[in-house]
Amino acid sequence: xxxxxxxxxLASPLLVASGCGGTGRELVPYLGEQGLAALGGFVTRSxxxxxRAGGPAPRLVETPSGLxxxxxxxxxxxxxxxxxxxxxxxxxxxxxxxSVAGRTIGEYAELARRLGRSPGLAAIEVNVDALxxxxxxxxxxxxxxxxxxxxxxxxxxxxxxxxxDLVRVVETVRVVLEAGADAVVVGxxxxxxxxxxxxxxxxxxxxxxxxxxCVTEVCAAFPDAQVVGGGGIATAADARSFLAAGAVAVQVGxxxxxxxxxxxxxxxxxxxxxxR
Amino acid sequence: MTVTTGERAGAVHASGELLDTKxxxxxxxxxxxxxxxxxxxxxxxxxxxxxxxSSFLARRSYWVHRVRPVGGYGATVQLVVDxxxxxxxxxxxxxxxxxxxxxxxxxxxxxxxKEPVSCLLVGEGYSAAPLFPLAERLRERGCAxxxxxxxxxxxxxLSSLEARRSVRAVTVVTADGSVGQKGRVAGVIEEALARxxxxxxxxxxxxxxxxxxxxxxxxxxAWSQTAVEVPQPCATxxxxxxxxxxxxxxxxxxxxxACSDGPVLRGDRVRxxxxx
Numbered sequence: 110x111x112x113x114x115x116x117x118x119l120a121s122p123l124l125v126a127s128g129c130g131g132t133g134r135e136l137v138p139y140l141g142e143q144g145l146a147a148l149g150g151f152v153t154r155s156x157x158x159x160x161r162a163g164g165p166a167p168r169l170v171e172t173p174s175g176l177x178x179x180x181x182x183x184x185x186x187x188x189x190x191x192x193x194x195x196x197x198x199x200x201x202x203x204x205x206x207x208s209v210a211g212r213t214i215g216e217y218a219e220l221a222r223r224l225g226r227s228p229g230l231a232a233i234e235v236n237v238d239a240l241x242x243x244x245x246x247x248x249x250x251x252x253x254x255x256x257x258x259x260x261x262x263x264x265x266x267x268x269x270x271x272x273x274d275l276v277r278v279v280e281t282v283r284v285v286l287e288a289g290a291d292a293v294v295v296g297x298x299x300x301x302x303x304x305x306x307x308x309x310x311x312x313x314x315x316x317x318x319x320x321x322x323c324v325t326e327v328c329a330a331f332p333d334a335q336v337v338g339g340g341g342i343a344t345a346a347d348a349r350s351f352l353a354a355g356a357v358a359v360q361v362g363x364x365x366x367x368x369x370x371x372x373x374x375x376x377x378x379x380x381x382x383x384x385r
Numbered sequence: 386m387t388v389t390t391g392e393r394a395g396a397v398h399a400s401g402e403l404l405d406t407k408x409x410x411x412x413x414x415x416x417x418x419x420x421x422x423x424x425x426x427x428x429x430x431x432x433x434x435x436x437x438x439s440s441f442l443a444r445r446s447y448w449v450h451r452v453r454p455v456g457g458y459g460a461t462v463q464l465v466v467d468x469x470x471x472x473x474x475x476x477x478x479x480x481x482x483x484x485x486x487x488x489x490x491x492x493x494x495x496x497x498x499k500e501p502v503s504c505l506l507v508g509e510g511y512s513a514a515p516l517f518p519l520a521e522r523l524r525e526r527g528c529a530x531x532x533x534x535x536x537x538x539x540x541x542x543l544s545s546l547e548a549r550r551s552v553r554a555v556t557v558v559t560a561d562g563s564v565g566q567k568g569r570v571a572g573v574i575e576e577a578l579a580r581x582x583x584x585x586x587x588x589x590x591x592x593x594x595x596x597x598x599x600x601x602x603x604x605x606x607a608w609s610q611t612a613v614e615v616p617q618p619c620a621t622x623x624x625x626x627x628x629x630x631x632x633x634x635x636x637x638x639x640x641x642x643a644c645s646d647g648p649v650l651r652g653d654r655v656r657x658x659x660x661x
Contacts, residue, residue: 129623130623131621131623135622138397139621154625163628167626168624169626176442178626313442366623367442367619368486
């Protein structure tokens with residue numbers, strides 16, 4: 110079951126969500142013979158300009174039907190990522206989507222410039238929630254997307270990941286589409302807090318109904334937009350409900366941490382659906 | 386004398402069967418049929434188990450105590466479970482015949498010396514489990530093996546009886562003196578090192594014990610291999626949620642993942658003071 114997303118043909122409507130697939134290598138043992146090629150695409154953990162060690166423990170805390178996470182975006186920085194991780198991913202016969210995160214609009218623009226010169230990636234996913242100031246503000250998300258689009262030297266599709274916050278999601282999608290986003294990913298973590306009060310994201314089945322509602326609203330408001338849905342998807346039935354709401358593809362994230370074979374099973378199940 | 390890095394084994398995700406469960410002291414010993422796991426096992430590997438109530442998303446990691454063939458079932462893995470916390474209490478309460486989702490063997494195992502040198506193995510509480518198969522492996526290589534087995538009291542001590550087959554001498558230490566010497570590992574490690582003339586020290590237990598062993602080994606000019614135990618939300622290297630502060634070969638401070646860069650790390654590479 111191939112799908113078209115932002116001008117790309119994906120082998121499956123199922124992508125691995127940012128931050129839940131390690132570097133890609135760790136997921137391979139659980140994907141069967143096809144490896145990452147079994148999936149529609151692999152979204153990397155968010156890559157920043159400079160290396161980040163990540164935050165203190167605990168970084169992930171269990172909450173009923175969910176995981177709270179405050180990882181601090183550990184990653185090797187764009188230079189080491191391009192040298193050591195992207196070349197391997199590019200050989201895996203899957204669509205590689207590089208998630209980018211910056212403290213400032215300038216950092217996003219610089220990341221776009223570096224990535225735009227690199228072979229092997231299919232698209233960029235902009236994690237707009239990482240901004241130091243104005244994170245969650247629709248106009249800031251629009252400014253980030255405009256900067257990324259402006260500095261991309263070639264026509265790489267830009268996906269923008271947006272919080273499933275019902276109050277603002279439609280407005281944010283409008284702004285980022287106007288700024289040039291080729292597709293939106295509705296379903297990043299819900300803003301939450303760890304028991305010790307540190308800001309965190311909440312992911313997992315606990316947020317699924319909220320994310321589904323947001324995807325439904327976005328698809329209704331922008332019938333021509335390319336929408337990727339996500340948030341707590343753990344079964345093929347979950348994935349189908351997002352597709353039925355109008356999403357062209359879905360991302361699976363937290364479920365992989367509970368059962369790393371989830372991506373392969375869902376991809377196979379969604380493919381069988383169309384064969385029947 | 387060289388000790389190389391332990392090579393990671395390929396892991397599988399299996400629907401396992403709990404063949405046998407018995408209480409030994411304060412712990413529960415489980416025998417699990419999990420096809421593909423025992424065949425790939427090396428001492429220091431662990432397995433991740435999913436809690437049956439799927440609203441608990443984080444995995445629970447357990448040391449593999451033994452790999453044994455059981456008539457009619459092929460190889461099995463034996464786990465030691467501390468029946469505390471949601472996952473441990475659930476797993477300890479399961480009757481024989483229950484199905485459990487098991488991923489393994491995971492993590493970098495203990496690195497083995499290339500030459501038949503003297504080795505000291507230090508284990509505390511249930512964490513001593515991986516040292517028993519290690520002792521067998523070292524003996525096969527002609528290493529002289531000495532062991533220190535420690536615990537809070539007799540109930541929290543893994544049986545040293547079986548170890549006596551593979552090792553030259555066993556020192557038993559309990560905090561309350563209920564069996565063996567009264568005291569902690571930190572109090573006996575110097576003498577054990579001096580007496581064994583060990584060139585490699587392997588340790589598994591709480592952080593303060595590992596720290597004491599690593600420091601003592603360094604002072605004696607011995608290599609140390611420490612099995613670090615921190616909560617591992619996914620246990621497969623996907624989530625970056627099990628940070629261990631380390632120092633790289635180049636002397637630069639980094640953060641490793643316990644589950645996939647470890648759990649066995651060189652004792653002189655862990656920044657114990659930052660581990661908490």
